[in-house]
Amino acid sequence: MPAKNDPTDLIKRVRRGDHVAASRALSIVVNDAPASEVLAKEFFKASGLAQKVGVSGPPGAGKSTLTGRLIGHYRSQKLKVGVLMVDPSSSISGGAFLGDRLRVMEHATDDGVFIRSLASRGMIGGLTHAIFGAIHVLEALGCDKILIETVGTGQDEVEIASVADTVLYVTTPAMGDEIQAMKAGAMEIGDIFVVNKADLAGKDKAVADLKAALGLGHSAGQALKAWEPPVLAASAKNKEGILELAKELDGHWKHLRASGEGRARLKRQHATELQFWIQRRVIKSALERVNDNILEELLSHKTDPASIGRKLLKNG
């Protein structure tokens, strides 16, 4: 019997749909353990086949509960679903409370669903540096749909747009007026907007405000008339609006594949993955070699930050 972390064996088992192997592979990839690059190299080959849906929006908007409803919908169509849920790490202790899973426990024992919680581990932007590696494991596992839930975001977290194919922006009737919706940042990157908690008062106004803001013109990053981001109302709690939402998600995936946009987005995703790799390896390793001697040299003005920086990067 092969050793339990033997990469060749793990790769084979993940491709066969083995959840235990996928979990182990995820741990290796996310922790940058030995063999992580061997696995990543193999799993990368399957990338780009499944639709990756990014679920973003402010904390408490209902992203996890809505994700749970989407899982249910995809399972009713017999699709295999992979889910990655990111929550923040503490900058003080390094620990994290990954609380999203609690909202999707009804799918815990379904063999067609694989859910993994991830801690942001110091990355700003609502995701984690290991996100691409984790996505590739789920792609190799044969997932048809991959749902990626970001950390609850503020106005400025747009990294999900460089990771997912379709960005679902979740908000609530209490989001504020159309002036809020006109601001740059997170509102620019949504492909589909959903006003969740439609059971609360103010749903119609929130939908109208969003539509009004979006109707002022296309986002700078978007090709003209290529895709009009729809605005929907839903209540994840009461299971309302889920079918309509899923239909729009399918529609966007079709649009991506029929137009050149899908290829352009995949290219951007790979570029971002490369950027993350460089950040993790080159920049981090150079920073780790900054020691007190170097700082003392700077303090005595014998050298300067640029000269030291160049030296550190060269010897990386």
Add this chain to the structure above:
Amino acid sequence: MIEGVPHPRILIAKPGLDGHDRGAKVIVRALRDAGFEVIYTGIRQTPEMIAAAAMQEGVDAVGLSLLSGAHLTLFPAICKELKKKGLKDVLVFGGGIIPDEDIPALNKAGVDGVFGPGTPLQTIVDYLKEKLAVAR
């Protein structure tokens, strides 16, 4: 952060018919502040659900909280499900209203540490740090 163990992951679970999860939440919070990545299942989980979550999340330990008195049935059932999923190396510990005389039976079933009411949080943190550092 704990030396040698980059980010240990713990699943805190509440099996069976018991909705009292303040204790579990206190543990979740203390472990988060001690540098662990903690996942919480919420209340009323079956052994199968807990084992599946532990497997998918790739945790190093599973902590069970139960106040209903059904620990002699549920804790061993969870240990069995974990083994069925191939999670033989996962540390299982528990707490709640558990009489001392039940502890040997739980140990035998695979529950390593049992912590009763009044246990200082630091005791549980130290226990996990020690056990998980040794396990790697």
